[in-house]
Amino acid sequence: MSIFDKVKEMFGGAEEKLKNIPEQAKNTGGQAQDSSGGVMDSAREKAEDLANQGIDKASSAASEATGGKYDDQISKGTDMAKDAADKIDGKEG
Structure with a gap:
């Protein structure tokens, strides 16, 4: 048994959980797939703000x-780092 097999055993079932992520997103009432912005855009903006704070x-x-x-x-x-972080939300500026 390799170390990787032991790790797999420790995290048993994690692969199945990861495979079901798209299905889980469908079951959130459409929040994760909100094409008009909404939850995902606000999460991206928040991630960008946090990245900029970390850079500073x-x-x-x-x-x-x-x-x-x-x-x-x-x-x-x-x-350069702030320019890269600015691309997180997919908007320039």
Whole structure:
């Protein structure tokens, strides 16, 4: 028995639960498949906001840890990360 078999045994039935996710989404009253926005859009916007907060926090920590010596590089990295996070909700800006 390999380590992977042991892990599978520990999480028994997890595969079946994962396979049923699309079916479970249908049973939520259509919230997960709301094509006009709704729940999914608000979740994406919330995820984007949380990502931006994390980026700001990491940027501040990096600047503080380096004593401001690498602020230009940190700023460039922060801008690139925020551009990537901006794409989470599928809208520009």
